[in-house]
Amino acid sequence: MHWSLFALAGLGLVLAHGLKLPLAGSRFASISAFMVGLFATALAVKSLAATNHIGRTTDFDRFVQAAVIEATQDDAPLIVFTGASYSRNGIDPERLTLALRERGYPHRVVSLSIEAASILERDAHLNQFIELSGRVPDTVFIEVARDFDQRAAYMFGNSKFNMRAIEQFDLKRAAWTSFGILGGACEGAKGCLMDSAYVGLHASLNFFNVGLIGGGERIFDVNAVPAYDPQIEARAKSQTELALKQEPVSIFQGPQWVRSFRYQQQSHLHEKGVREVAYYQPPALDPTARAYMDGLCAGEFVEHACISPNDPNLMEQLNGDHWFDPSHLLDSGTAIYNAWLVDEIIASNVLETGA
């Protein structure tokens, strides 16, 4: 809630009361005047919102706020994990921080992960976290998953026309997503057309600030909610023996659009002072999903720390009642995975200079 809401409402009332039947005039001039009024207002509202740090509040903002509170407790070097639901269930920052400290690493782990978060949405919230906390992470771990690489507008499979969907498609991110769709990161001709249409619609809604002031909030005023969402009971029966299955691995690079995005993201993070950018994937029962990550680690991410869960040792431990569903871990599974992950982080030497 902000004074700008009342100011705009007041101006809206003045105009709505004032409009009367217009005199006849040139159609071109009328349409031009309407468009100028509409676009100028859209830009003015954007500027007003940016100046006052107003955004459409989503759960992701709440997670960022919780991470900011965590990160500003002390000066410990920060490790940020950012991902989608796989990480929301599979990364427990407290466990990881504790395990690292037991091993002599002073780092603090925070998680910025939410269901169906595209790589673009995660990037935006990572930047928001850095801006709000005033702290630059030592290391950023970026979740990689085949679903998101191969469908640029993955979110539309889950939800549309809500705060989160609209908020993430500013012009820059809409352009990146369109680049992905044009590069084939979508499912079939019909799927590509639908994704393109949705991107266009959401980008328009974003450009014209739909719900920005009415449903928005100052980002400093957002309630903090931790991202980690431990699950105790399975929601679906899983074929856990798939954990033991291994697919042949081939070395490859991610699709062009996502590689380009990751490249500019790395440069941007390094410019901000992030020392290391690393990649990881939480475990999944689908062996092809794990093999995908193996392939990327050996290919595109060969020069980065890259932690694939396709380790028979880990997967053997996870062959049991540790799965919320075939792609997400229960809390017991997270405990196993996180213990393994700490070993892998240390083994990757990614923290050496920061420790």
Place this chain on the structure above:
Amino acid sequence: MIFTDATFFVFLAAIFTAYWVLQDKEERLSLLLVGSTIFYGWWDWRFLGLIGAVILVSWLAANFVATRRPGDQARRYALIAGIVFNLSVIAVFKYFGFFADSARSMLATVGVDPGWTAMNILLPVGISFYVFQAISYIVDVARGDMPPEPRLRRVALYIAFFPQLVAGPIVRASSFFPQMERQKKLSGALFFAGLRAFLLGFAYKAGVADNLAQFVDPIYGSALVAGDTDLSAWSNLALIGGTLAFAGLIYFDFAGYSLMAIGVARWFGFYIPKNFDFPYSSPSIDDFWRRWHISLSSWLRDYVYIPLGGNRVSKSKTYRNLMVTMLLGGLWHGAAWTFVAWGAMHGAALIFQKAVFSKDIALKFGLGLIATQLFVLLTWVPFRAESFSDTMTIWSAFFGLRDGGSAGLSVWVWLVIPLIALDALLGRGAIKHLRNIAVFRKPTLYWGSLGVLSGILLALYPLEASPFVYFQF
């Protein structure tokens, strides 16, 4: 499907286009009836049968009444049967649970367990509005204010006309039926008149009311969830601020809906009279009731107050008539004693005003305005509170009789006062001058302003829209 929903805009565009493509008057009316059926069925198709029964019985009753001479016993019975049927529909669906619960509580106080449990009957949306319209039709025919309508579909369209079906304004049969006769023509004047009303209503609802809910719900609880309030933590200022926000919310929400209904009806060539006339600028309670929910207060005046004798009887009977009318008005708003109390307070205020202030001892405008609006504000408390206990807590906050908690509301809530004042100023005074400024009607300025207004409304549009408050009545 609510007026601020994307679904409604698609529905409206389809009906509007088809309506004006059709040339035949009867075909247009049939299309509106089909559209109204879809609109109502969208809420809950199961209640189409109920509204159908209301239409059929009202049509039969009015036709029967019209065939008999005044004074005929059968005519009298048909009139009563038509009214009783409509009232029993509302009694069963809206008040049965309330009266059963009240009776059970009363019996419990004298140690009797009646052995029945409360029944949750689903409240059909708009029932209070369309039942009143149905009664208006039967009574208007019986009074000879209008002839009976032989065509059932016209009666159906009058009762179920989608722009005002679910939350009014309550339209009189005698004003609506002649409009069905006229051949309508789409013109710029008609379109822009509809657009103006719709946009102002949209600004009220989506721009203001929905955004005030965030101040009201934390205090009073969500209107949709019973029993979720805990007032103890709130400071006195927060309770007052929350009530003030509710005063703004209910006005902008309901007046917004009414304006949108008027605008939509206008697009189809129908004229629906205004339902609100800046009631928060009223210097007295009777003036307030001439400006607040005008279609209901005039309905109650014409079908309850005047038939009871109005003010052409003794003073004491006039007061009784006022109180009965306002109690019914309170009960109309909801099946709860808090609504009855709200009606009783307004009835008492009207009686007090009539008894104490004669024409030559009128309150000065400023003092009257403050006293009236303070009273109206205080009476919104039982109207919105979940219980009398919550009402007492909030009233205590108003008079500083309570040790407040520490929780506060955003300071911006107080901006609702200038917003209401601005609206009244624009509506009652300043705007007349504004509209007369020739430059404001210049096409480029009009369209530029429309562009700016559209940009503002999009930014204010709440994606998680709240239903209209009056739908629950």
